[in-house]
Amino acid sequence: xxxxxxxxxxxxxxxxxxxxxxxxxxxxxxxxxxxxxxxxxxxxxxxxxxxxxxxxxxxxxxxxxxxxxxxxxxxxxxxxxxxxxxxxxxxxxxxxxxxxxxxxxxxxxxxxxx
Amino acid sequence: xxxxxxxxxxxxxxxxxxxxxxxxxxxxxxxxxxxxxxxxxxxxxxxxxxxxxxxxxxxxxxxxxxxxxxxxxxxxxxxxxxxxxxxxxxxxxxxxxxxxxxxxxxxxxxxxxxxx
Numbered sequence: 001x002x003x004x005x006x007x008x009x010x011x012x013x014x015x016x017x018x019x020x021x022x023x024x025x026x027x028x029x030x031x032x033x034x035x036x037x038x039x040x041x042x043x044x045x046x047x048x049x050x051x052x053x054x055x056x057x058x059x060x061x062x063x064x065x066x067x068x069x070x071x072x073x074x075x076x077x078x079x080x081x082x083x084x085x086x087x088x089x090x091x092x093x094x095x096x097x098x099x100x101x102x103x104x105x106x107x108x109x110x111x112x113x114x
Numbered sequence: 115x116x117x118x119x120x121x122x123x124x125x126x127x128x129x130x131x132x133x134x135x136x137x138x139x140x141x142x143x144x145x146x147x148x149x150x151x152x153x154x155x156x157x158x159x160x161x162x163x164x165x166x167x168x169x170x171x172x173x174x175x176x177x178x179x180x181x182x183x184x185x186x187x188x189x190x191x192x193x194x195x196x197x198x199x200x201x202x203x204x205x206x207x208x209x210x211x212x213x214x215x216x217x218x219x220x221x222x223x224x225x226x227x228x229x230x
Contacts, residue, residue, distance in 0.1 A: 004156075006156075036221075041223070043118070043205055043221035043223045044157070044205070044221045045221070046218050046220065093216075095216070098169040098170040099145060099147065099169055099170050099212075100216070100217060101147060101159040101162055102149075102159065102207075102219060103159070104157050105156050106155055107155075107156050
């Protein structure tokens, strides 16, 4: 039972345009959401996060939107750059005494064309 | 400062062999996590340490998997009698504080294990 889903396995976008990545979750106990970026042969790198008390968080070219009622979040990258080409993972966690383990989606591979 | 490091980066094992994977977290980080990432999938949680205490091992797939962090810093994930389905990238992550906070986890580069 996948609690976090990224339904688009891949996305191709022109340099300078917007990239929109989507993520859906089923566990209503999740209260913290993160996006990680992964290059081949490297570990995931933290990109941006959002707490469940917010509906938007912005950091430079990256904005994450959270719609709790729909259990949906999205990552917007504007403008997209060739260096953004990577696999992006959505992750979620809930506050627990025994560690806030992350539950990941399956990833979306983004290709930004020059 | 130094990030999370893992060794070896690549490991090839014959089916039935035991393997040990090492993780050096960011200095001073209290929390340490192990994840398993199968090809084409997202990472899946294996186990969690708060200092030297293993507080959650609910994700370990079988009793062939064992993890330790005896002094609250370096951690080792051991897999006994490896099977082909153990082939995956094993990721270690650390975070500064103990569980219960909305903390960012910082990942190492992973160990790619191939069981033949």
